[in-house]
Amino acid sequence: MSTAPAAGLPDLSELEASAAVVRLPMRVRFRGVTEREALLLRGPAGWGEFAPFLEYGDAEAARWLASGIEAAWEGFPEPVRARVPVNATVPAVPAGQVREVLAAFGPVSAVKVKVAERGQALADDVARVAAIRDALPEADLRVDANAGWTVPEAVEALSRLNEFSLEYAEQPVPGINGLAEVRALLEARGTPVRIAADEAVRKAEDPLRVARAHAADLIIVKAAPLGGVRRALEIVREAGLPAVVSSAIDTSVGLAAGVALAAALPSLPHACGLGTGALLAHDVVASPLVPEAGFVSADSLAERATPDPELLERFAAPIDRREWWLERLRRCHAVLARGQVGH
Template sequence: MSEPAPRLPDLTELMARAAVVRVPLRVRFRGVTEREALLLEGPAGWGEFAPFLEYGDAESARWLASAVEAAWEGFPEAVRSRVPVNATVPAVPAARVREVLAAFGPVEAVKVKVAEEGQSLADDLGRVAAVREALPEAALRVDANGGWSVAEAVEALGQLEPFGLEYAEQPVAGINGLAEVRALLAERGTPVRIAADESVRKAEDPLRVARAGAADLIVVKAAPLGGVRRALRIVREAGLPAVVSSALDTSVGLAAGAALAAALPELPHACGLGTGALLAADVVGSPLVPDAGFLPAGAALAERSRPDPGLLAEWAAPAERRRWWLERLGRCHAVLAAGQ
């Protein structure tokens, strides 16, 4: 899919405007207790370049394109003044669920991580049951990050469905697997809708999942898709309901997700943009955490996503990690430059 890209600044310009931070998390998430990010200041504001450490340069380059869009071009006009968000419960023991939920404040939707390596279906059932007990009326969705086989997904979702699932996000890896799970659930009369995440944001062709009839809705993230404008185009061409989510970003990165959600013509589901509540610290004075289940949009969003110089200094990454990120920035810049 071709998409006009903003002007790519010179690498020297990016290097001069880069700040590398490391912030602590409240709970372990995706196997880490700290989150590193490279932040870029440009003429339009700030952008975040924070692909997960294991991602290769080709995939990570899309995250850089998103950061450049945010900092050098800015975001499209918002069509709503605030964005509804869900709470996110990592793969914690059921006894910690209420503690995690407390950081989000009042919310009407919760996403629960399941299929964690080293855990069992019993762990998932206990965690989901604890969320349902704490919030009896909340919309409840689970996210397996592709961790189940087809057979495991069908079995697990059959047992989880009585809790009233809104949908299951990426229960298995791959588009063919999603289509098979969706068909088997329908065959068994299990009314759980399927959402595609990795099969959209990690795919060479993000629209293939829609053409294959493999999902009922898609989960989109601004950074992995190359920016807000490209994500908007993917949603439009996919023709499926979209849920906007984040990638454990600081408030700078969360602003891109909120801008995407604020610009979508339709937003039928609460978004996975409340993950700022999982951070024990942030780089802005007033972090983008849910307020009565919402994040701001428009001018208020821009104000809340501007880093504080003192916090940038406080959470600056060690020198060797700054060098690592700048080297990664250089490699990803070369990938983008070769494509222009």
């Protein structure tokens, strides 16, 4: 863990003066969320987003603040591609709602589907994935368990779900050792499901340990939890594994960082999870960063991620929630000032 003060950290007063806190309704429940709150920051390079999930502690949330500051005060690296392929994302909805959810994304070549939802059974996951395969026979399908299975549950579930030809399974179990065990057991069974690490990268003190342990075939990277686009690019380079860039139910301001990351990667072999703007019923920009024909454009990101003042006012969070986010901002700024952020 670093202990040196963050270089170039804006004064807290600058951040507070520019902060706008919004609450946006979602089309469907996702990760238990029906309304997404975010604190947006305006700086000399544009806008950034600070929106760690509510349960995250300050040390972890401070990395999200570093990412928002990078976007607003430094801007993004030069892209190497003009557009980014994206997947549709299907929450843990009943199978009968799958086509409705997919319709919001338009044509896509890949779909990520949430599985292992608390309170649901494997039969629910099978029915949901089957409905997606029926709707999109040629699409690449990847499942995301958010570490919700045990090792035996993961092996059983992935053995069954692979009848639908999975591209990969994202974080089926907690921890690096668990991933390595699932990977080995599937290989021993002759079940060709590749394993992707998400939480084992973005929540780890050492995001490169999963690569050194040979616990995954690819890694999922998200700009905000890793401390920004430039730090995420370093992690991908040092890991030496294929990367899929994903998002965290961001507004278009936050999505811009993810698109910038994907656009700057030297290699991008898989569609990315950057179409989640389609899960929001409303956004803060006039032309949201949503997929068009399976892609999101990487052109003019800072301009396209500039909020509309009327939308900021319309979706402003209640005063008590604004104060809650500003207090969180103060605490996380103090963490950054002390240089006490991992990675």
